[in-house]
Amino acid sequence: MPTLRDIKRRIKAVSNTRQITKAMKMVAAAKLRKSQSRMFELRPYAEKMEDVLSSLASGADSTLHPLLTARPRKTVEVLVITSDRGLCGAFNNNILKTAAGVISGLKKDWFDVTITAIGKKAIDYFKRRNVPLRRTWAGLSGRVTYASAQEVTNDIIENYIGETFDEVLLIHNEFLSVMAQKVTKVKLLPLVGTGDDSAPQASVDFLYEPSQEDIYQVLLPKKVGIQIYRALLESQASEEGARMTAMGNATKNADEMIDRLTLQYNKARQATITRELMDIVGGVEALK
């Protein structure tokens, strides 16, 4: 039977925790709003970029640019995006579970796999399992900039063209709503059959200025860059959303716990009073 003082201490501890989770929820909500608006601003651009490329690529000659050329698949690069910080529910777990599944699936099919991890959680996860990582980035989530996305993109493109790997898969959390994220896996490179794999339409003859090669030279890497940038932003917004939900739940749980403990505390207090009263009454009786 815990004493009054024990219960009081518990209540104090739980309400301290509650204060922290509540503050974290509020911070996450503010950050969410910020990254959400950046993400929504980028979305139309990214989607239009996709449209333009798929209409171009349907008539494109795949030898025009190395990013369009599909080589025989030997080594597959898996790019995993997680957060740097925890306390955001199953956010990181879901993505790492999917990533691990994809990786072991590829290995079973005798592909070589290289892994690039973005976010401390992914880095730690693979390190703990002694999985070698090709490249790592930490400290991106929370302050995603186009420049940081560009850095990742340059590395990926360089290694793709240098034939370190022949295909790039990107695994990240897509932002559905504040409450829901979806783990998505997309093929980043090579850029063939962008969009759906419908039969190649009668290729539209585009007029190019200055020339098709020149345009591809800048447009294709840019497309990859925008895709990575968008994935980073989506992941960032999802992370804050997940953290907000998780912290909201934690606050609610703490509330319930405080209620239960308060009840227990009152009961114990009552019991003490009753006991003391009985003592007094007993004492009075004895004196008679």
Add this chain to the structure above:
Amino acid sequence: MTVIVVESKLRLDIVTPHGRIFSGDVDEITATGSEGEFGILPGHAPFMTMLKTGMLTCKKSGDMTYFFVGGGYAEAGPDKVTILADSAEKAEDIDVERACAAMKRAEERLEQAEDYDFGRATASLARAAIRVQVAEKRTVK
């Protein structure tokens, strides 16, 4: 009997990484491509070009709208034009004071050219100058 549909409107979308700037139907578009200024009317052949920093004009039932476009790409089809701009602003939204300040700064940098990246300074000077130019076109009514 086959009916030949003559497209009479162009769907213009101007998007940047910082949001959608414009979306709507227009009659005519003029923009600055890497090889020079070009105009697009409904029914244009599929066309893809890089854009230089410049002015973009669109005409809708006689009214002209002016935009600043800071480089990017344009894709044109018979009934739609998509501008993927690195940056873009509507003439009315341009901050003239800021553009003037940027122009002055770029000019100063060009004078002491050795300290600064020459290419960057010229580019920012061009951007600022065109911004000011576009801003002057804003609807004077």
